[in-house]
Amino acid sequence: MIAHVLGLAAANVCFLAAGAGIGRALGLWRAPRELPGVAAPAYLIGVAAAGILAEWALVAGLDLARWQVVAGCAGLAATGVLPARNRASVLAAPARPTAPIVRALQAAVGLIVALLLVDAVYRPLAEWDAWAMWTMKAKAITLLGGLDAGLFAGVPYRHLHLDYPLLLPAVEAIGFRFMGAIDTQVIHLQAALLTAALVLSLPRLLAGRVPPAVAWASALLIVVSPSLVDQAGAGLADAPLAVFFAMAAVCAWRWLADGRREMLILTALFAAAVLATKREGTPFVAALVVVLVVAAGRGRRLAAVGAGVAALATAVPWQLWLHANGVDTSNGEIPYAKVIDPGYLAGRLGRIPTGAGSLVWHALQPGAWLVIVPAAAVAVVLAARGGERRTAVFVAAVACLVLVSVVWAYWVGRPSLHYYLQHSARRVVTTPVVLLGAFLPVLCAAAAARRPFRR
Amino acid sequence: MTLRLLAEVAWQPIGVAGAYGVWRLLERDRAGRVMQLLGTGIALVALAWLPVAAIDLAARTRHDARLSAAAVENAGAIHSKGLVHAIARLRGTIPQGDTYQLTAYSSRVSFWAYTSLLPRVAVGPGEGADWRIVWHRHPGGTAPAGARELAPGVWVERSP
Numbered sequence: 001m002i003a004h005v006l007g008l009a010a011a012n013v014c015f016l017a018a019g020a021g022i023g024r025a026l027g028l029w030r031a032p033r034e035l036p037g038v039a040a041p042a043y044l045i046g047v048a049a050a051g052i053l054a055e056w057a058l059v060a061g062l063d064l065a066r067w068q069v070v071a072g073c074a075g076l077a078a079t080g081v082l083p084a085r086n087r088a089s090v091l092a093a094p095a096r097p098t099a100p101i102v103r104a105l106q107a108a109v110g111l112i113v114a115l116l117l118v119d120a121v122y123r124p125l126a127e128w129d130a131w132a133m134w135t136m137k138a139k140a141i142t143l144l145g146g147l148d149a150g151l152f153a154g155v156p157y158r159h160l161h162l163d164y165p166l167l168l169p170a171v172e173a174i175g176f177r178f179m180g181a182i183d184t185q186v187i188h189l190q191a192a193l194l195t196a197a198l199v200l201s202l203p204r205l206l207a208g209r210v211p212p213a214v215a216w217a218s219a220l221l222i223v224v225s226p227s228l229v230d231q232a233g234a235g236l237a238d239a240p241l242a243v244f245f246a247m248a249a250v251c252a253w254r255w256l257a258d259g260r261r262e263m264l265i266l267t268a269l270f271a272a273a274v275l276a277t278k279r280e281g282t283p284f285v286a287a288l289v290v291v292l293v294v295a296a297g298r299g300r301r302l303a304a305v306g307a308g309v310a311a312l313a314t315a316v317p318w319q320l321w322l323h324a325n326g327v328d329t330s331n332g333e334i335p336y337a338k339v340i341d342p343g344y345l346a347g348r349l350g351r352i353p354t355g356a357g358s359l360v361w362h363a364l365q366p367g368a369w370l371v372i373v374p375a376a377a378v379a380v381v382l383a384a385r386g387g388e389r390r391t392a393v394f395v396a397a398v399a400c401l402v403l404v405s406v407v408w409a410y411w412v413g414r415p416s417l418h419y420y421l422q423h424s425a426r427r428v429v430t431t432p433v434v435l436l437g438a439f440l441p442v443l444c445a446a447a448a449a450r451r452p453f454r455r
Numbered sequence: 456m457t458l459r460l461l462a463e464v465a466w467q468p469i470g471v472a473g474a475y476g477v478w479r480l481l482e483r484d485r486a487g488r489v490m491q492l493l494g495t496g497i498a499l500v501a502l503a504w505l506p507v508a509a510i511d512l513a514a515r516t517r518h519d520a521r522l523s524a525a526a527v528e529n530a531g532a533i534h535s536k537g538l539v540h541a542i543a544r545l546r547g548t549i550p551q552g553d554t555y556q557l558t559a560y561s562s563r564v565s566f567w568a569y570t571s572l573l574p575r576v577a578v579g580p581g582e583g584a585d586w587r588i589v590w591h592r593h594p595g596g597t598a599p600a601g602a603r604e605l606a607p608g609v610w611v612e613r614s615p
Binding site for chain 1: 473476477479480481484486487488489490493494496497498500501502504505507508509511512513515516519520522526527528530531554556557562565566567569570573574576577578579582
């Protein structure tokens with residue numbers, strides 16, 4: 001097991017190197033002494049970029065051999081040696097010296113993160129979607145030497161959501177390659193690392209904008225939430241989807257607040273990672289881009305549209321592969337021809353209140369998400385009533401549109417509502433709730449009328 | 456359970472003290488009353504729940520670390536008796552790289568076979584599978600022509 005953990009760690013060092021290179025090119029860090037402070041966001045950048053690249057490599061017929069991964073990550077890392085456009089760092093340096101209570105909160109986050117990672121190492125592959133779909137595809141990529149059309153476009157496998165994008169299976173397949181084995185326990189560490197990196201990234205991304213104590217307290221609230229503790233190392237794609245989406249939204253907000261183009265590039269990158277993680281990510285990204293375009297104002301609207309188009313363009317190779325291999329992208333669940341058919345929708349109106357009510361109930365469950373949603377709701381209301389309205393509207397609009405897109409899927413989907421609610425409601429609220437958790441310190445600052453936006 | 460509850464309760468004063476520390480720090484930094492209330496509330500809940508999350512994670516790790524290698528390998532099949540045994544027999548019978556056509560009584564069986572039999576790939580009817588597998592819920596029944604019962608209810612036949 002130790003050898004497998006070391007193998008997976010080696011793969012993740014490659015991702016970190018890739019992210020560090022991109023991060024330096026974008027001005028996240030300048031001198032090597034700054035790198036440890038931005039390691040978590042750099043790691044997420046690396047996984048997002050390497051994951052998208054790995055999906056493209058599979059489409060191109062590569063098998064994600066170790067040398068290919070090392071070469072790809074080295075190429076991405078090499079972007080860091082390019083001369084940076086801006087001398088000023090994109091992220092503000094964290095305040096020093098840190099107060100004892102902030103250090104205590106950091107230690108608490110560190111403790112839970114450590115426990116989360118150790119737990120993931122021992123976790124068996126027991127979740128249905130994980131063993132039947134996500135990790136199964138990673139195994140297939142590893143054992144069959146890439147994207148075998150017999151499986152990835154095969155008729156018997158049509159119920160395994162063959163149209164789902166491949167970022168997570170590709171990243172897990174890279175892990176298997178570096179382990180030199182198919183260790184279905186240790187591989188859970190991969191997704192858990194993403195969750196850990198998110199909670200460690202958020203206080204850094206928001207440094208200088210919110211008090212560190214609130215940033216770390218919010219990070220702790222997210223990472224101790226029972227539902228996230230359960231999902232982080234379960235081998236499912238919902239937690240990675242939530243991680244990438246939260247990063248995309250936070251970077252988008254930073255772009256709106258600071259106007260730094262680097263943050264818009266990161267928004268596009270993480271939005272592309274969302275699209276490459278799960279099919280449900282498409283409406284989520286659409287929601288984010290729509291809100292971003294509206295919030296950007298006339299002068300920056302084109303740039304926001306450009307970021308959305310760039311993110312969408314990264315999904316084209318996979319869609320072309322699906323088309324070329326005749327994979328049914330409808331999967332029978334969502335009748336795309338009827339998503340705006342008034343007759344069809346009118347006959348199913350009863351699904352809306354039940355579906356929406358159930359989703360809200362799941363999001364509000366203290367036993368699943370503690371007080372993330374109520375705290376965010378209170379902060380949004382306070383901010384809207386006299387604080388920083390623009391931030392409140394941005395966050396509330398993105399979260400609500402994400403929820404609306406899920407309700408819409410429940411409305412038009414062919415399976416019974418009972419099936420949806422039983423099998424997916426608990427997991428699909430992860431993205432909007434983690435989003436609200438990520439923005440909690442920003443919403444608190446907005447409610448306190450600290451005016452985080454610079455106009 | 457009692458020890459766990461005691462530990463969680465014993466932690467609460469520390470959590471409250473931590474939250475008070477956040478309150479004082481925000482007051483010192485003149486963050487404003489709203490920020491102070493919200494920030495302290497968030498810290499209070501997060502710190503109060505910290506021991507619950509820590510103990511949950513530690514307990515689950517302890518449980519998972521004690522699972523046998525077989526239990527780990529077949530974690531997804533624990534609700535289907537006979538599945539693990541039948542898959543082991545199929546793995547021993549069908550060479551790696553061969554294709555098979557599977558007719559099974561449930562999707563759980565099919566999905567478990569698809570993942571467990573890799574790198575053997577399933578193919579659809581009429582695609583010239585090397586092997587044909589028929590998986591009944593119960594042992595016996597009508598045997599497919601030329602097939603042999605590899606495990607109770609699991610019939611396998613090499614294509615001519």
